[in-house]
Amino acid sequence: MINHNYEKLQGSYLFSETAKRAAAFQQAHPDRRLIRLGIGDVTLPLAPAVTDAMHRAVDEMGREKTFRGYAPEQGYEFLRSVIAEKDYRARGCHISADEIFISDGAKCDCGNIQEIFSGDVTVAVCDPVYPVYLDTNVMAGRTGDYSPETGRYGGVTYMPCTLENGFLPRIPEKMPELVYLCFPNNPTGAAISKGELQKWVDAANESGSILLYDAAYEAYITEEGIPHSIYECEGAKTCAIEFRSFSKNAGFTGVRLGFTVVPEELVREGVSLRQLWFRRQGTKYNGTPYIVQRAGEAVYTPDGQRQIRAQIGYYMENAAVIREGLLACGYEASGGVNSPYIWMKTPDGLTSWEFFDRLLNEAGVIGTPGSGFGPSGEGYFRLTAFGNRENTLEAVERIRKM
Numbered sequence: 079m080i081n082h083n084y085e086k087l088q089g090s091y092l093f094s095e096t097a098k099r100a101a102a103f104q105q106a107h108p109d110r111r112l113i114r115l116g117i118g119d120v121t122l123p124l125a126p127a128v129t130d131a132m133h134r135a136v137d138e139m140g141r142e143k144t145f146r147g148y149a150p151e152q153g154y155e156f157l158r159s160v161i162a163e164k165d166y167r168a169r170g171c172h173i174s175a176d177e178i179f180i181s182d183g184a185k186c187d188c189g190n191i192q193e194i195f196s197g198d199v200t201v202a203v204c205d206p207v208y209p210v211y212l213d214t215n216v217m218a219g220r221t222g223d224y225s226p227e228t229g230r231y232g233g234v235t236y237m238p239c240t241l242e243n244g245f246l247p248r249i250p251e252k253m254p255e256l257v258y259l260c261f262p263n264n265p266t267g268a269a270i271s272k273g274e275l276q277k278w279v280d281a282a283n284e285s286g287s288i289l290l291y292d293a294a295y296e297a298y299i300t301e302e303g304i305p306h307s308i309y310e311c312e313g314a315k316t317c318a319i320e321f322r323s324f325s326k327n328a329g330f331t332g333v334r335l336g337f338t339v340v341p342e343e344l345v346r347e348g349v350s351l352r353q354l355w356f357r358r359q360g361t362k363y364n365g366t367p368y369i370v371q372r373a374g375e376a377v378y379t380p381d382g383q384r385q386i387r388a389q390i391g392y393y394m395e396n397a398a399v400i401r402e403g404l405l406a407c408g409y410e411a412s413g414g415v416n417s418p419y420i421w422m423k424t425p426d427g428l429t430s431w432e433f434f435d436r437l438l439n440e441a442g443v444i445g446t447p448g449s450g451f452g453p454s455g456e457g458y459f460r461l462t463a464f465g466n467r468e469n470t471l472e473a474v475e476r477i478r479k480m
Contacts, residue, residue, distance in 0.1 A: 083216060086231070088224065092451070096444065099438065100444050113442060113443050114465065115443060115462050115463075115464075117462070118418070120464050121464055122329055124328075124373075125328065125376075125389065127379055127382035128373045134372070135368060138368075149367065151365055152356065152359065153365060157375050158178040161378075162175045165306075169307060171309035171310055172309075172315070173341070176342070177352065178337050179339075180366050181335075181338060182336065183325060183334045184338075187337075188290070189213075189214040190358070191319060192214055193218075194351060194358055195288075198220070199255040199256050201220055201221070201234055201235065201256045202235035202237055202250060203258045204247045205238050205247075205454040207258065207260070208292070209451065211260075212231070212234065216231060236454075237250065239268065240454055244268065245412070249278060252285075253281055253285035257278075257287055259290070260291075260292035261291075261293070261304075262296070262298060263419075265421060266412070266419070266458075267412060267419040267420060268412070268413065268417075269415075272303060272304070279311040286346070288318070289318040289319070291308040292320075293307055293320055293322055294321065294336075297386075298394060300416055309341075316343045319338060319340050321338050322336055327390065328382075329386070329389060334366070335370050340352040392467070396463035396467060397414035397420060400473070403474030409422050409423065409425060411423070414463065418463040419463070421448070421459075421460055423457060430459055431447045434446075436480075440480050445462075461473075
């Protein structure tokens with residue numbers, strides 16, 4: 079009666095476990111003020127251009143002539159069109175509004191996309207990696223059991239991202255059918271050049287694989303030569319699906335808005351994947367609310383762009399504070415240049431969870447153990463730049479005094 083694949087999952091989701099430990103510490107030490115640099119939640123409020131648009135949309139919903147009911151399954155055309163223009167055609171990517179599907183966030187889409195593929199497809203993930211990619215395929219029955227000894231699930235191709243390879247995965251000799259990539263990367267903060275990403279696209283087209291490309295952090299890219307979309311690569315429309323989010327670039331973590339691009343040219347076994355995703359969305363999803371989609375549209379206005387770019391700059395300044403502060407203290411740290419995450423090596427041979435406990439107890443700072451993202455994350459630790467400036471500066475000072 080039940081789906082026993084769920085029993086293969088580890089007992090607690092990574093961020094549930096960190097929250098549980100933090101709550102226990104806070105209960106035991108009610109006078110200690112904790113600084114949270116773990117979960118990737120934003121702290122700045124929504125931009126004024128966004129809230130103004132939401133107010134206008136609320137007023138429309140309160141009038142009979144402008145009231146709207148269910149949203150279209152694929153999302154309102156006004157939002158899909160501006161995304162196609164500003165995020166893709168402006169960068170030379172030939173993506174149309176009809177290839178864009180609005181949703182309540184990239185996390186849901188990254189988890190749900192696997193439903194349009196057969197239950198026996200082979201899967202590859204980066205290691206370390208955002209847990210949602212792997213966990214949803216475990217739930218779908220595409221993996222073997224979890225091995226506590228190796229920290230891996232059977233039947234999955236793990237692509238180590240380590241210091242030795244610059245935290246960038248190598249292309250497998252035999253490409254699995256589904257390959258999850260995330261750049262700029264969560265948790266390592268690593269970014270990939272256009273030339274290196276083109277190699278993945280070429281390999282996928284040669285093998286018939288599908289690249290599931292998470293570009294949720296593209297707005298944080300600061301260096302030249304780093305692609306903001308996989309569709310900047312030649313041939314990507316025949317092998318890649320891309321996920322985007324408004325959560326981190328526009329502070330929509332409490333509003334929920336994202337989108338997925340499934341190109342018309344993406345066909346396997348004579349079947350259009352766009353049509354499969356359209357049918358899936360039409361059956362299981364009634365669309366993100368009109369108010370939220372108007373808020374998303376406002377992100378692309380001149381005022382919206384100016385305001386959210388200021389917020390992104392604020393978080394990237396936090397990232398520099400953390401990275402430079404850690405380096406000054408003698409820690410090994412990377413990331414924080416093209417992403418809001420800093421990836422540090424744990425000191426003194428401590429495991430990721432041992433360092434989590436030490437940082438919590440000695441400094442009152444909460445981060446995320448790298449091993450929670452996969453076995454190659456052991457011995458590493460993630461800190462986020464999404465805190466406010468005062469807390470970020472204090473966290474670095476507390477770590478310095480450890």
